[in-house]
Amino acid sequence: MPFRDYNDAGYSKSLMGSCFWELGKYDSAAMAHKESISLRRSGGNISGQADSWKKIGELYLLSGLKKDALTAYDSSATLYQQIKDSSGMAETYNKKGKVFLNDENYKVAVDYFEKAKGIISKTTVESLYNLGIAWAELDTSKARFYYSACKEKSGSTGNLGYLFLANKALAGLAYKSGASQLGDKLFDECVAISKQLKTSASTANYLVLKADKYYYQAQPDSALFYYNEAFEIFDTVSKDDAIWQLDNISNTQVSLGNFAEAAVALKRAIEIAKSTSNNLALGYSLQASSFLYGLTGEFEEGIKNSDSAIAIFNRSGNMLRLANTYVARGTLLKSMGEYNRSINSFLFADSIYQAELTKEYRHTALNNIGVTYYSQNDFQNALKYFDMALKQLKQGIIDETYLLYKGNYAECEYYLKRYKEAETTYQEVFPLAKEKKLNRIASGMALGLGKLFYETNRLSEAVEYFQYARDYAVSSGEKEKIVESLTYLGRINVQNVKYDSAEGNFRKAISVAAEFKTVGGWESYYELGLLLFNYKKYDSSIIYLKHAVDLLNKDAENLYGGDEAKKVFNNDPRKSDLYNKITFAYYNTGNEKEAWAYANRSNIAGLKELSGSLTTNASDKDKSEALKKLLSLQQSKKALENTAEKQTGDARQRTVKKIEILEADYTDLSSYFAKSNADQFYNYKSKIPNDVAVALYLVNDKTLMIFTLTNEKLAIDTMTADISKTVSAFIAATKQVQNTTGTAALHLRSEPTDEDETTVKIPFKDLSSEL
Known part of the structure; x- marks a missing residue:
């Protein structure tokens, strides 16, 4: 076939590719353009090949396939370079910049747009507009400069399309910065240009601009109206633009706390994105829905959509989109109580932000790491990450993100008993959140204020805030907030001697916690069990208290931070009280064997914190040897860690390696102590010598329970006695033992550890005879 025929055939195939694209047959379009390249190669048409590669790149760009698009544009650029086509080279660089814009990597996008501008002496309106888009997320003053230059050049050349886009972008910057008067002037110009364009x-685009205006002015209801108006138009003329409007609608609905409506918008966006092969929009919509499902407790759906979004962005190579998806996944896993997997997701996202040199995005991952530490009761680490996140934000901007992070910070201050500081922070940000109608974060702040007022015995104020949080949580479908607000309202009912109302609130909370498996659900089970215990309904109380134990054990399995995290997580008097209440409930029903078993579970829980997970599932000899080895490993590890702190260079590296070897042994041995079976203690009674009795003391409020086990029988006696003062004196003495005793100070697992508190030396006094 002559060269001319090859080129004509190649041109025809290229036209076919464009037609297939317009018909939505995207695979056929790509195939036609590849066949065009082959024909044009045979015809020696380098320019035609470059053009076809550029069109293939355009197909992948619009589909959101970053890696494929960059490969196609690189092929196009190489060919343009061969024939010294500077205009083609500049256009290719502009397209590569758009690929990075799609991945929200604005710094790299700027580099490519600048390269395009530098290749040709005549700056185009498109290149100026592209530079404005890229700089808008980095430096608004530079963005304003380029948009203004684009507007001026478009006006002088009669390019109405870019004149409209530049005006719209400048108006958006004005509204975002609070310059409403300037924004309105530019908006009017957009409307006038639109009438000339007659499209x-x-x-639809100036309706989006009007919606953005109301969104920035914290009028989400009005914003929602115009986003919907714009969507109705885009749905008939541009399905791709219609998808992004649905995402705008969903985001606004989430801010309003209307989660059901947000889910409807996202489902529609996902359907359209699938039908148009828009991978970028599909991945984003799936990611957004996985975050939403975490808020509504629909975890299975959330994980499924998260997996799909990750697969899309892994395949397409959109790394920052992938990082954002891992942030949403971490939030979902946190809501599921999977704390270890949650923090690992956030750390993975953070590593991508750093690898892509986009540290300005790190605040999202850092804040969410803080939220996860908070969820596992590690408030010191949570505060550290919230502080890091706040420092990453642009200073002086009071937006939804800033208010959210400050609210998180205040809640940690509350849990660390810094009540004055917490209230000051809350009162700074809560009114702003309400004023801006940011209902999702405002309801979270209301919960925090309610807890603060509950703890400081300002119950009437606490009720007001808990009811506010409950009502918004119910309307929005935020399951965790529903459970928490109802549980606290029930506690206040108990204090106000409104036991029927208390039981009603606890049962409602349990119903939601059971259906959606929310984190923190154990508290509602514990409170109802405690209420029934005080009613002397011991059989019923046992059911709820044991369920609380099961939920706590499940949460403890998924903590991030190993044994130290478990110690912090268990630092709650109610968690140790659970075993006591179950023990006494069994005793009161006449079930002494189960009472004995749960009394021992309480002791085992304490031993677990000191020496890993102690079990009774092996032989006595095996247990003894394993426990000795475990304690020895712990001591060796601690000694090596102290040594490493004082070393530098190669010496320190050698010591760290020894620690790693010990940690591996420790992990293997800890798995040997995997479960507790306190029931076996009862079965050992036949092995107790005739002259030996095992005694166990347990205190529940003002009742002392005394267990005695001999090889013949188990006996339990109780006595009413307020021994709290004597026990307190004993605890105070054993916390500050004399050095000559050779023993360590006492630490109670039921009380928080204040690392900054300095204790007073108390002279040792033998109090054992008084107990």
């Missing part, structure tokens, strides 16, 4: 797309 539906320009009409």
